[in-house]
Amino acid sequence: MFQNALAEAGAAVSDHLDDVLAPFEGELGAAMRYACGGGKRLRAFLVLESARLHGVARSPALDAAAAIEAVHAYSLVHDDMPCMDDDDLRRGLPTVHVKWDEAMAVLTGDALQAVAFELVTDADLPDMARLCLARGLARAGGGHGMVLGQVLDIAAETAATPLTLDQIKRLQALKTGALFEWSATAGAVMAGADPAPLARYAEAFGLAFQIADDILDVEGDEAQTGKRVGKDAAAGKATFVSLMGLDGARAEAQRLVDLACDALAPYGEAAGNLREAARFVISRQS
Structure with a gap:
């Protein structure tokens, strides 16, 4: 049931993104559509x-679902650039700065971020809901959230001492978790409901997702992950795995999944797909 729901959500959001991005011209439009292609659409699914x-x-x-995917795509395009993570492979394909060039990668990311705010501010919602969505996205994706992370x-990478576990948790809560929180709480925000249970869910979900990423960087198959693996260890980077070991990281990921599922108690069986999503993030191979 979950896999079908994830696939259906992904297809619907991909179709919507195709329609939204179709008017963009030339190489910029091509690069924007390329950057938004593929992926699990997990953030959109949460929305x-x-x-x-x-x-x-x-x-x-x-x-809202297309907006978060546009922001996520923009973040990956910039994150992959030589001035940051310097990756040449994303979702099994050359990264945008490799397929085009660095200038186009910067502009593609900028344009996708702008599209995201067009989507949330044009959504057929009450004014306050649109304002809250846009403000929340700005905070989650900007200097209070992902960018700060x-x-x-x-x-x-150049610090005199490796990060501690608490520092890594904070970093990842900002870099990865902030967009997951916006995604998971978007429905409550749109409806004017209390987002607190979903925020607690997302906090645990985001950290579990990152731990799984750290494990995949150690054990993953590049053909399945669609990106380079082993980069963290090669860079001497402190991660959940380097500090907790593989077994410890797996146990912590499972604990976080349990916390995420517990947070959904107010929604009963209706939140079954969200529970399965939390279990999925620590069993995925990409």
Whole structure:
């Protein structure tokens, strides 16, 4: 059931993104569509499930889901650049700066971020809901969230001492978790409901997701992950695995999944797909 729901959400959001990005011209449009191709659409799935739990209409839910995928794509395009992680492979394909060039990668990311805010501000929602969605996305994706996390991640590469476990948790809660939290709480925000249970779910979900990523960097198959593996160890980077060991990291990921599932108690069986999503993130191979 979960895999079908994830596939259906992914297809719907991909179709919506195709429509949204179709008017963009030339190489910029091509690069934007390329950057948004593929992926699990997990953040979009969280938006749609959160919206379903709160009875939000399909049209604004799809706008919000496409918006978070646009922000996620922009973040990957910039993250892959030589000035940051310097990756040449993403989702099994050359990264945008490799296929085009660095200038196009910067501009592609900038344009996708702008598209995301067009989507949430144009959504068919009450004014306050649109304002809250946009403000939340700005905080989650900007200097209070993902961007700050990336700054901390870059600084850690040249720090005199490796990060502690608490520092890694904070970094990843910003870099990865902030967008997951926006996604999981979007339905409540759109409906004017209390987002607190979904925020607790997302906090645990995001850290579990990152631990799984750290494990995949050690044990993953590049053909399955679609990106380079072994980079963290080669760079001497402190990760959940380097500090906790593989067994310890797996145990912590499972503990976080249990916390995420417990946070969904107020929604009962209706949140079954969100529970399965949490279990999925620590069993995935990409």
